[in-house]
Structure formats: C-alpha cells, structure tokens
Amino acid sequence: MTERDTRTAVPRRPGSRRGAVGVPGSGPGRGARIRRRALRTALLTVAALPVAAAVWIAITGVFARSELLAAQRDLDALRQSAAPAQAPGSPVGSATKRLAAVRSATAHAARAHRLTSGAVWYTAALLPWAGDPVATVRGAADAADRLTGEVLSPLASALPAAAPDGRGGGMAAALMALRQHAPQLASAARVTAEVRADVHRLPGTTWLPAADRARAGLARQLDRLAPMTTDVSVAARVLPPMLGVDGERRYFLAFQNIAEARGTGGVPGAFAVLRADRGRLSFERFGNNTEMEAAKADLDRRDLQALGAEFTARYRDAAPTRVWANSNISPHFPYAGRIWAAAWRKRTGERVDGAIAVDPVTLSRFLEVTGPVRMTDGTELTAANVVDLTERTSYARFGDVTRRKAFFVEAARAAAGRLMAAADDSRMLPRLLVAVYHAQRDGRLKVWSAHPQEQRILEPRPYAGALPDAPGPFAGLVVNNAAGGKLDYYLDRSLVWEAEGDGCSGGGRPVTVTVTLANRAPASGLPGYVTLRADAPPYRTRPGDNRLLVSYYAGADASLTGATLDGRSAQVAADVERGHSVFTLDLELPAGSRRTLVLHLLEPHADRTPTLLRQPLVTPLRAVLKPGGTCHA
Incomplete structure (x- = not known):
C-alpha cells in the first residue's frame, strides 16, 4: 500500500469526529473564534x-x-x-x-x-x-x-x-x-x-x-x-x-361705588332689579341709594341664623342691617346679599332670588365687548372713560346731589341696556362670557343665591365673594371708608406678607405683614362732596384728608405679637370673623401722605403661600407673598 493508502485506511476511534484531525479550520480553535466573534458583536450591539x-x-x-x-x-x-x-x-x-x-x-x-x-x-x-x-x-x-x-x-x-x-x-x-x-x-x-x-x-x-x-x-x-x-x-x-330656565327668577343688582370703600368693594349706589325668564334677561326697574336709605333689613329666623352672633358682635356699631351705606361693610359677600334681599323685601314686599354686585370696572370690561353707548344727555360711555366718569368727573360736573344720582342711574341703565342686547346676540356672547369670567376672577362680579342648594355650590367659587373659613395661611387687607367722602378714588394699597425663617415656635411661624396706604388726593380743587368729613372728627383736618378703618384678616388662630404705625408702637383691635383672626386700626390718612402699618404675627401652617383676599377698588392692590420653608412645630 502506498503512503496515501495507509493514511486513508487509518480507522476512526470510537466517538471521534470526521475530519477533526488535520483538517484546516477545524478543532477547538475555530469554536473559540466563533464565540469571541459573537461576544464582540453582542458587546458592540x-x-x-x-x-x-x-x-x-x-x-x-x-x-x-x-x-x-x-x-x-x-x-x-x-x-x-x-x-x-x-x-x-x-x-x-x-x-x-x-x-x-x-x-x-x-x-x-x-x-x-x-x-x-x-x-x-x-x-x-x-x-x-x-x-x-x-x-x-x-x-x-x-x-x-x-x-x-x-x-x-x-x-x-x-x-x-x-x-x-x-x-x-x-x-x-x-x-x-x-x-x-x-x-x-x-x-x-x-x-x-x-x-x-x-x-x-x-x-x-x-x-x-x-x-x-x-x-x-x-x-x-x-x-x-x-x-x-x-x-x-x-x-x-x-x-x-x-337664569330662569326652569321658571322666572329675580335678583337685586347693586352697582358699587368704589370711590368710597366698603368690605365687598364700594358703597352700594345705584341699583336695579334683574329679571331672568328662560334665559331672557331684562331689567324691571332702576333706582339709587337714596331710595334704600330708609329701608331696614327685615331679617327672618334663617337670615339671623346665617349672619350669626359673631357678625352681630363684630359690626354692632356699624349697624349694617339698619344703615344702608354699611350693609356691605364685611368682605363676606353672602352677608351683604342676604341683607340687600331682606331690605328689598321690607321696602316693597317683593322677594328676590338672590343678589348681584358689579362696579364701574366690570362695566368697562363689558363695554370692551359691546362697544360704547350714548346716554340721553349725549354723554358717551366707553370702556376707557366709564370708571373716571362715574367715580371722579361726575362729582365736579354735578353740584346738585339729585342730578348726580340721576346721572349714575342713567349710566347704569345705558350700559345695562347694551349688555342685554349683547347677551341675546350669539356672535358677541362668547366674548361677553370671557369678560364675565375675568370680572368674577378679579372679585368685581359677585353673586349670592337665596336658594340654599345653589348657594352651597356657589360659595367655594370666587364669584361668591365668600370669606373662606377653612384653616390655612391667609392674607387679606380690607379698608372701609370712615370719613363719608369719595376719596378712595385716590387710594393706593400695598401688602407684603413674609414668613420668617424655617422654624416654628409652639404657636406657629413668625410672619411679618407690611401694609402701606397712600392718599394721592390733590391738596385743592376737589368738590366738597368728595372731601366731605361726615365723621366730624374732633381734630382739625384739611380738604383731601381721609379716614379709614384698616382691617387685616389673618389665618385661623393667628396671634399678634406686635404692631407699629410709621415705626411707632400701635394699638390695634383684635376680633374674629368666620374663623379668621382680624386686626383693625382706625387710621387718619392726610392728603398726600403715605402711612405704613407693620404687624408681627404667629401664624399656624405658614409653610406655604397664603390665600390672598383682594378687595376690588379703583387701584388694584399690589401684593408680595414670601412663604417660608416647611414648618415643623
């Protein structure tokens, strides 16, 4: 046999693989390379x-x-x-x-x-x-x-x-x-x-x-x-x-005069009775505050229970149920709505289904949508002039009180008439609803329903004008004019709320509240009705000097540790309204002056931004809120 034949005839060992010996590319080396290649591919992937x-x-x-x-x-x-x-x-x-x-x-x-x-x-x-x-x-x-x-x-x-x-x-x-x-x-x-x-x-x-x-x-x-x-x-x-889809409704509508501050905005001036029948809105009549001055709120048992002993004790001297000009002295609008409805019932024998409050800024928002309207005397009311015309210019224009009040009523009637036409025009209605929304978010449109089930649904919303009674940090600056004039047109207000540090004492976290009030009234040239001092103070005053009851509404169970007015120690009266601690100062505000009230408080739960109450007046409140860190009492 040749050498080749001898190699070919070599028998295979049991269990051996054919070609495992001496065949290129076979054996353990190839498997290792395959495994390395697969691993490399996997790693790259x-x-x-x-x-x-x-x-x-x-x-x-x-x-x-x-x-x-x-x-x-x-x-x-x-x-x-x-x-x-x-x-x-x-x-x-x-x-x-x-x-x-x-x-x-x-x-x-x-x-x-x-x-x-x-x-x-x-x-x-x-x-x-x-x-x-x-x-x-x-x-x-x-x-x-x-x-x-x-x-x-x-x-x-x-x-x-x-x-x-x-x-x-x-x-x-x-x-x-x-x-x-x-x-x-x-x-x-x-x-x-x-x-x-x-x-x-x-x-x-x-x-x-x-x-x-x-x-x-x-x-x-x-x-x-x-x-x-x-x-x-x-x-x-x-x-x-x-609005009367299920049957006729009627509402007492008050136009608040924000040149004289009250808790819900301004003193109630002109008024109207709004009728709603299956979505159709109309006004039954218009009047002025003189017609309501003799009306005393005829409060029934449910009304008295809703106002409560706390309300009676806090506002006893102001007599809001008997003095029309003080009927909305509290910032809690449901109080005012209930009093207005009771006073209207006493005066006319007619019941209303609720109360609504608006002011000239609200009218300006509506006039942006509807366009200007001309009054019977030729005066044109526009979005740009309605606030100045009703809150300032008219006092110089009309020396006679009766004529001036008639002018206010006519302005309200003219604006309301244009508003009713817009509400019935589906092309304008969406923009009108947007204007209504912004007015109520600013607190300038408020609604109270005499129907308890509806009021329960309304009350948590901004347009109810309710002073919330839930616990938590709160900051509210409320001024009520105590002079009897119309100088709040020239009032500037600012509030700074600042929680101090990150720690708490046993009574809560220290909070400093700085309230600044400025009277921009000119030293001369204002009508006597604007600068009137019906309060007849025992000290000497000048035309343009104002007097305010300044109330600060803090959170529930807040306590006062100190107060200063213009850097000097001040005595403030402490009270409670709807669970809020309230601190009030009787403040003389001379023309051209700026006064600063600083309150030092201990506030429970002052570890987050407080709820802010914005009283709607001519010039908006400037507010700065500075919450602290988490409070661990």
Missing part, C-alpha cells in the same frame, strides 16, 4: 443601544416638539377668536371653525404623545438623573394629549353655535348647551385637576433647561385652566336654574 436610543429620542423629540407647537398655534387661534378685545360687533369664529381648531390641536397632541411613548422613552425616563428631562417631555406630551382630547373638546362643544345674523339663541341657547353638556364639563374639570397634579409632579429642575421651561410654562397654564374648568362645570349646574 449593547454599546450601540444607548446611542441608538438617544438618537431615537432626539429625532422623535424634535418631531414631538413640532407637533406640540402646531397644537399651540391652533389653541392660540381658538383663544383669540373669543378675546374680548376684538372689535365690538365682530363675529366670533363659527362653531365649525372652532371645532375644527380643537380637532386639529387634538390630532397634533395625540401624535406628540405617540412619538414620546414606547419602550425606549419609558425605559429612558426611569434612569436616575439622566432620564429626568425625558420623563418631563414624556409627561408634558401626555398632558397635552389628555387636555386637548378630554377637556377642550367638551368646552368647545358647550358653546352655542352662532348664526351669521347673531340669531343663534343668545343666552337661552348658551344655557341649554351648558345644561346638556354638564356631565362632560364635570369630567373635563376632573381631568384638568388630575393633569395639573401630574404635571406638578414631573421633574422641574433637570440638566436640560428647555425641558424645564416647557414644564414650567405648562404648569402655569394649568394653574389658570384648572379653576376655569371648575367654574364652567359649576356654571353648568347652577346657571340654567338661576
């Missing part, structure tokens, strides 16, 4: 995954941002279509266009949500620190999707459609739409509150400033939207019956 995920997040994030910006543009267009600053009489976008804008915004937000969903975004958001901006962007997209889909759609659907000629049913149609969509509006309010809470829980300080800014902006928008959706939901429950 694993190493590439974060890069791929980052690229994916970056690309989809850019597209998601584009979708959210598109949704924002749709919402801006929708908001501008109902802005009260539009030209009076210009039609609002049709219901079809309105709903199309909502659908477009909803589609964009839904795409943004889909782009930021999935395993990659979910996993990245769970990473400590590195995933914080991912979680923020993902949460913001989810919030936008829920808001457009579950909140804006029912809100837009609840607005009545407007015919080209404005004959879409006006207020009556709006009330029916509210009632029809009440369940959806309640759901929208609930969803908004949930989304707001979710957004506030998102990381707010990350390594990506753009994500932080987006989250902060969304949180601010939700802080405004959540109360609005709650107000709309409440309105859907109570406005239809209150």
